[in-house]
Amino acid sequence: MDARDHFTALLANLGPLLKADEGFTLSYRAETSDFVRFNQARVRQAGQVQQVFVTLTLFLGDRHAEFELAMSGVIGEDHLRLHQALEHLRDVVPTLAPDPYLRLNREPWQSEVVQMAAGPDTAAVVEQIIQVGSGLDLVGIYANGPQYRGFASSWGAFGWHAASSFSFDWSLFHDNGQAVKSTYAGQRWDNEAFIRRMAFAYEQLDYLGRPARTLAPGDYRAYLAPAAVEEILGMLSWGFSAQALATGASPLQRLFGGSVPLSPLLSIDERVAGGLAPAFTSEGPRQALRLLDKGQPAERLVSSRSAAEYGLTANGAGSGEYPLALAIAGGELDEGDVLAHLGTGLYIGNLWYTNYSDRPAGRLTGMTRFATFWVEDGKLQAPVNTMRFDDSVFSFFGPYLEALTREPELLLPTGTYGSRQTGSTAVPGALLGRFTLTL
Amino acid sequence: MFTSSATLTRRFSALKSDADFWSLRHVLETHTGYQVRKQVAQPPRFSEDQGAMLTARVKGIEAYCATSDLTQAGLQAALDRAGALARALAQRALVDTSQAPVPTEQMDDVMPGYERVLAGPAEWFELLVAESVKVPSDERLVNSQVSLEVTCTEQIYLNSAGACLRRAQRFIYPALSVTASDGQDSQTRSLGGANFGQQGGAEIVERIGLVGAAPRVADEALQLLLAPNTPSGPRELLLLPDQMALQIHESIGHPLELDRILGDERNYAGTSFICQEDFGTYQYGSPLLDVTFDPSIPEELASYRHDDDGTPAQREYLIRQGILQRPLGGALSQLRSGLPGVANSRACSWNRAPIDRMANLNIEPGEQSLAQLIGGIEHGILMSTNRSWSIDDARNKFQFGCEWGRLIENGELKGVVKNPNYRGISANFWRNLSAVGDASTVEVLGTPFCGKGEPNQVVRVGHASPACVFKNIDVFGGAA
Known part of the structure; x- marks a missing residue:
């Protein structure tokens, strides 16, 4: 059964079951995904996953509870499962205490985006990857297939998002253990475009084959490529949550408290258009928000619960108040001038395994990984053995942020915990006057 | 049922x-x-x-x-x-x-x-x-x-x-x-x-x-x-079990996963500083270090009788008296490598395929009570309850942070310090293990959030450990 038909059939069955004093919301997520893992340019593991989940929330006055359940895709069976979940919630909800922070969006909003295309044939793509990767130590994962997100409420809201996409996330390893990472994602596989990306990665392998340099801990000039900036941004993403800011859990609490600014070169937006994420959450339509304006705090991500608890205005953020499509505005540095402006220092292709050394102070730690080079007088010299950084975002994205590259790069998600992710980020590279390495 | x-x-x-x-x-x-x-x-x-x-x-x-x-x-x-x-x-x-x-x-x-x-x-x-x-x-x-x-x-x-x-x-x-x-x-x-x-x-x-x-x-x-910030500098480090669990997990568990050593995870979770040739001879830690894969402790999160490929599970030493014995590798990885392993081919659910995972990975108790461990420390710090973790893709250079720290001077617990962090290198860290707590210090812990694999999977893992002391560890606090 077509996914949208499946969702609407569930809704059509659920509506008449409701009693006069009850209300509901129903969220829907589904995918049919091919996954192929590669190691040594051969297939290590391959399969397909077909899954459908719905989350039913039952409201009775100011009491409510939710039930997520797997759907079989067989409509008769799924009506039964949904009905059983409804009965379970009917047993529980009347026993609950009233929720003082329930401010449900009862608007009958509508949103529908369909970006479906005939996806590439997985077997054919695998063949092309193996051909192009022949003789190379290639390791990674290819994912392909349609994804669906739906939301509806008994008050007339209806959101539907359907998109097909593929992603290939891979690394090429040199014999010496150094590696370069690449991604290729979109809707239609273009073998020529893939070959160009592979060729670019292969070029870097040449540099990675040079004897690696081991750096001493200390302060260095550094350029963070967009993938490395994305890793930093991922750690800051939690910081815009209204609840995190109110409860001392945000790494940006000193920024929003007014005691420390970030660089005026830095502006960050939560976008609705231009990414893969649905245009709605379970709270309603998402809003485009400026979160950081020239280094100064701007909007927070506010769910309806936080709005009620902290006296704020809800702005369509989901219950976790996590951004889905962050974008850092580009700067003035042409990408071709990066090495010249860096002069002598580190070119960091990727950062990895970041965490907080001191969260309230915005201090982060993490590792260099993949295609990190030592640069002298604007020329790549040698790969750098893995190094740890430990530095405050209020320093390296504060007074030591010298420039951002002109064109932000759109980075599509490759994460697959539970299901394939739909968010995205658009980030430029960042030239830093000082970046502290510690181990 | x-x-x-x-x-x-x-x-x-x-x-x-x-x-x-x-x-x-x-x-x-x-x-x-x-x-x-x-x-x-x-x-x-x-x-x-x-x-x-x-x-x-x-x-x-x-x-x-x-x-x-x-x-x-x-x-x-x-x-x-x-x-x-x-x-x-x-x-x-x-x-x-x-x-x-x-x-x-x-x-x-x-x-x-x-x-x-x-x-x-x-x-x-x-x-x-x-x-x-x-x-x-x-x-x-x-x-x-x-x-x-x-x-x-x-x-x-x-x-x-x-x-x-x-x-x-x-x-x-x-x-x-x-x-x-x-x-x-x-x-x-x-x-x-x-x-x-x-x-x-x-x-x-x-x-x-x-x-x-x-x-x-x-x-x-x-x-x-x-509290004041944790002072910087080398100290003896006493880790309580709720930090030992993380230490075991990141710097023993992951590097011993055989699929990492075989290269499957190099694009995502990473590789390992351990090679296939190291098993049987490599000095992973001090002679006080005994590490077991133990699926038989009833309350521990990953106790089971068969893994998800149907291989019978039994207790095995991974490290004995500091010497590396065998990897965390299921039947297929054992076939690929020719190495012995354990029953640890596991999937997070029906929608992900089994791969080599940690399960219950424990440190065996030693002979000292907590009071004796503290009493044996001249210039040190106690750390408890993990709150931050970061380690390189070969599982070697790490930095971990805890919620709770207390300085130890001349065998006595002193004041509370905040932001207790420490850093080290796995290959050296375990060789600095200088004292292991007895059974009275052991806690059976674990986490439901071990992430790995492509496509990604989160599984439950168990870690039982005594309190342990490490010599000459680089500790430090937060920003001023």
């Missing part, structure tokens, strides 16, 4: 395939989450997930199809898809599985007390709210949470060689945390949560001491807010 077993067995028997071997792994997982935040009960969350992974092996090539459609037609379609994919990969596969062992056992593995019914939402909320109101009234205490998560998992493994392995487990995760903030700094103290989970029932809530803990946890959060 196992209510769909008869139907699944009947449908599996009716499946048709020209594959050499095929299997079905069905998982039914239910979850309930209760939370009280700042004395306000949050809406409870329930879930029920079920589906099946069908695997087909054709001329040594294996592929899978996972589906939530458990009808006869749905299962047959999934098996057909897996078989077609295996055939399509005939010349392209890395691994020949034709010599992989085929399980034939029939056995039930049911956690003791699994069928004992737990209290319902009203009773649990009553307990959690009662604890939440014990957090003292203080405007600096900006957040508090008390929660309980309950997960029940039933798995049925069937294969074309006649195996039938059924497993039923229940996992309990109690948690309490309090955050103190002065607007500039904030400090959180917690009990349980990501550091703690066990198999069992309501007794686990009692075992962790959740009831009555709120005033102490809140007081410790306030102490941290007022």
Whole structure:
């Protein structure tokens, strides 16, 4: 059964079951995904996953509870499962205490985006990857297939998002253990475009084959490529949550408290258009928000619960108040001038395994990984053995942020915990006057 | 329990395939989450997930199809898809599985007390709210949470060689945390949560001491807010079990995963500083270090009788008297490498394929009480309760942070310090192990959040450990 038909059939069955004093919301997520893992340019593991989940929330006055359940895709069976979940919630909800922070969006909003295309044939793509990767130590994962997100409420809201996409996330390893990472994602596989990306990665392998340099801990000039900036941004993403800011859990609490600014070169937006994420959450339509304006705090991500608890205005953020499509505005540095402006220092292709050394102070730690080079007088010299950084975002994205590259790069998600992710980020590279390495 | 077993067995028997071997792994997982935040009960969350992974092996090539459609037609379609994919990969596969062992056992593995019914939402909320109101009234205490998560998992493994392995487990995760903030700094103290989970029932809530803990946890959060930063410099480091669990996990567990050593994870989770040649000879730690893979401790999160490929599980030493013995590798990785291993081929659910994972990975106790450990430290620091972790892709250079620190001088505990962090290199760190606590210091801990694999998977792992002391470790605090 077509996914949208499946969702609407569930809704059509659920509506008449409701009693006069009850209300509901129903969220829907589904995918049919091919996954192929590669190691040594051969297939290590391959399969397909077909899954459908719905989350039913039952409201009775100011009491409510939710039930997520797997759907079989067989409509008769799924009506039964949904009905059983409804009965379970009917047993529980009347026993609950009233929720003082329930401010449900009862608007009958509508949103529908369909970006479906005939996806590439997985077997054919695998063949092309193996051909192009022949003789190379290639390791990674290819994912392909349609994804669906739906939301509806008994008050007339209806959101539907359907998109097909593929992603290939891979690394090429040199014999010496150094590696370069690449991604290729979109809707239609273009073998020529893939070959160009592979060729670019292969070029870097040449540099990675040079004897690696081991750096001493200390302060260095550094350029963070967009993938490395994305890793930093991922750690800051939690910081815009209204609840995190109110409860001392945000790494940006000193920024929003007014005691420390970030660089005026830095502006960050939560976008609705231009990414893969649905245009709605379970709270309603998402809003485009400026979160950081020239280094100064701007909007927070506010769910309806936080709005009620902290006296704020809800702005369509989901219950976790996590951004889905962050974008850092580009700067003035042409990408071709990066090495010249860096002069002598580190070119960091990727950062990895970041965490907080001191969260309230915005201090982060993490590792260099993949295609990190030592640069002298604007020329790549040698790969750098893995190094740890430990530095405050209020320093390296504060007074030591010298420039951002002109064109932000759109980075599509490759994460697959539970299901394939739909968010995205658009980030430029960042030239830093000082970046502290510690181990 | 196992209510769909008869139907699944009947449908599996009716499946048709020209594959050499095929299997079905069905998982039914239910979850309930209760939370009280700042004395306000949050809406409870329930879930029920079920589906099946069908695997087909054709001329040594294996592929899978996972589906939530458990009808006869749905299962047959999934098996057909897996078989077609295996055939399509005939010349392209890395691994020949034709010599992989085929399980034939029939056995039930049911956690003791699994069928004992737990209290319902009203009773649990009553307990959690009662604890939440014990957090003292203080405007600096900006957040508090008390929660309980309950997960029940039933798995049925069937294969074309006649195996039938059924497993039923229940996992309990109690948690309490309090955050103190002065607007500039904030400090959180917690009990349980990501550091703690066990198999069992309501007794686990009692075992962790959740009831009555709120005033102490809140007081410790306030102490941290007022405490000086951890001083920088080399010290002897006493780690309590709720930090040892993380230390074991990141710098012993992951580097010993055989699929990492074989290169499968290099694009995501990473590789290892350990090579295949190191097993049997490599000095991983001091002679005090004994590490076991132990699936037999009833309350530990990853105790089971068979892994998800159907391999029987038994206790094995991974490191003995500091010498590396064997990796964490399941049957297929053992076949690929020629190394011995353990039964650790595991999947997070029906929709992900098994790979080499940690399970229960424990440090065996030594001979010193906690008082003796402290008494033997001249210039040191005690750290407890992990809050930050970061390690390189070869699992060597690490930096970890804890919630709670106390300086130790001349064999005595001194003042509380905040932001206790330490860094080191795995290959050297364990060789600096200078004292191991006795059985009285052991705690059985674990986490439900071990991430790895492409596509990504999060699994439950258990870590039981005594308190341990390490010499000459680089410790430091936070920003001023």
